Amino acid sequence: MSAAAGALERAYRHERAAVLATVTRRLDGDLALAEDAVQDAFVAAAVDWDRRGAPERPGAWLTTTAWRKALDRLRHERVAAAHAPELAGREGTVSYDLDYDASSLDDDQLRMLFTCCHPALSAEARMALTLRSVAGLTVPEIARAFLSTESAMERRLGRARRKVTTAGIPFRTPPDDLLPERLAGVLRVVYLIYTEGHSATRGAAALRGDLCEEAIRLARLLVRLMPDESEVRGLLALLLLTDARRAARVDAAGALVALPEQDRTRWDAGRIEEGRGLIRGKPGPYLIQAAIAALHSEAPTWEATDWPQIAALYAELERRDASPVVTVNRAVAVGFAEGPAAGLAILDAVAGDERLARYQPLHAARAELLRTAGDVDAADAAYARAIALAGNAAEREALERRRAG
Numbered sequence: 001m002s003a004a005a006g007a008l009e010r011a012y013r014h015e016r017a018a019v020l021a022t023v024t025r026r027l028d029g030d031l032a033l034a035e036d037a038v039q040d041a042f043v044a045a046a047v048d049w050d051r052r053g054a055p056e057r058p059g060a061w062l063t064t065t066a067w068r069k070a071l072d073r074l075r076h077e078r079v080a081a082a083h084a085p086e087l088a089g090r091e092g093t094v095s096y097d098l099d100y101d102a103s104s105l106d107d108d109q110l111r112m113l114f115t116c117c118h119p120a121l122s123a124e125a126r127m128a129l130t131l132r133s134v135a136g137l138t139v140p141e142i143a144r145a146f147l148s149t150e151s152a153m154e155r156r157l158g159r160a161r162r163k164v165t166t167a168g169i170p171f172r173t174p175p176d177d178l179l180p181e182r183l184a185g186v187l188r189v190v191y192l193i194y195t196e197g198h199s200a201t202r203g204a205a206a207l208r209g210d211l212c213e214e215a216i217r218l219a220r221l222l223v224r225l226m227p228d229e230s231e232v233r234g235l236l237a238l239l240l241l242t243d244a245r246r247a248a249r250v251d252a253a254g255a256l257v258a259l260p261e262q263d264r265t266r267w268d269a270g271r272i273e274e275g276r277g278l279i280r281g282k283p284g285p286y287l288i289q290a291a292i293a294a295l296h297s298e299a300p301t302w303e304a305t306d307w308p309q310i311a312a313l314y315a316e317l318e319r320r321d322a323s324p325v326v327t328v329n330r331a332v333a334v335g336f337a338e339g340p341a342a343g344l345a346i347l348d349a350v351a352g353d354e355r356l357a358r359y360q361p362l363h364a365a366r367a368e369l370l371r372t373a374g375d376v377d378a379a380d381a382a383y384a385r386a387i388a389l390a391g392n393a394a395e396r397e398a399l400e401r402r403r404a405g
Contacts, residue, residue, distance in 0.1 A: 029171030230281030
C-alpha cells in the first residue's frame, strides 16, 4: 500500500465522521447532501493525494473540499433559486481552521448524534445511521452487525437520510426541556456501539477496539453536555470499567480469555479509577450495571468476587429494567453465589421466551452452570447449541475449548 493510500484509509476511518458533522452543520442539516459531498471529497483525495502526497492535515483538506463539492452540487443541480443568495453569502467562508477546533468538532458531533437518534426515526434506523455518520463504520461493517446485505443496508441508510430531510429533523443538540426524553435513545445507541466493539458479532477478531474507543469518546461528549445526569455518568462508568479489561480479554494469538483466567495485572487501573469515580447519584440501569462492573474490578481474584452483591444488583436491575437478557445475567450471578442449581432454575423459567431462542449467551450460561453442576451430557448439548449460534470465530473457538475441557 502506498503512503497516500494508507493516509486515505486512515482518514476515512478516523476523520470521516468529524468532516461529515461539520459539513452537515454548514448545510443546515442536509445530511444526504453532506454525505454525497464527503464521498466526493474522498474520491478527489484518492487522485490528488496520490499525485501530490497526503496533506499535513487530512481532515482540513477533506472538510474544505467537501464543502466546495457541496456548493458545486447545489449550483449544478439548481435545487432552488432561493439557494443563490445563500450560496453567494457562504462561498467566501470556506475556512477549515475557523470551524475545526476541538470545541466545534465536539459540538458538531453531538448535534449529529442527536440528529441520528431522533425519535422520528425507527430504532434500527437510528442505530444504523449513528454507526455510519457518527462512528464512521463502513456499509459492509454495518451490514454484518445487522446480519444484512450491503445493498439492503445502503437502502436502509438512504431511507434514513431522506427521513431526516423530509421530516425536518433539526441538526442541533436539543434544548434543555427536550433533553430528558431524547436521552434514553442516545445512550442506548452509544451502548450498542460499545457492545459491538466489545464482542464483535461477526468476523475473526474477538473485539474491535476502534468501536470501543468511539463509544467511550461519545459517552465523554455526553457527560460534558450533561455532567449532572447520573445515567450519562453511569454509561461512561460502565464503558470504562468494562473496557479496562480489554487487554486481558485476548491472548497473544488473539484467542478470547475468559474472566476467571484473565491476568488482572493487565487491567487498566486508570480507567478503573475513573469509572469508579463516576458512580454516584440516582441509580438507574446504566449506573447499576456500572456498580456491577466496579465489583468485578475490585476483586483481586475470580474466587474473591462478591457474587451475592452482584446477584442483588442484577435483581435490582431486573426490577427497574426487566428483560430476559438481564434475567440470564442474574442467573449466572445467582449460580455462582448460591450454587448452579439455583442459577439453572432461573434459566429454566425463561427458557420458553421466544426472544431467547437464538440468544447465544443463554446457552453458553446454561452450559457453564451444567458443567459446574457435573451434568456432563447436558452441558455438552448446551455447548453445542451455543457454538452453533456463535457468529464470531474467536468466540466460537473459546466455546469449543470449554466444551473440550
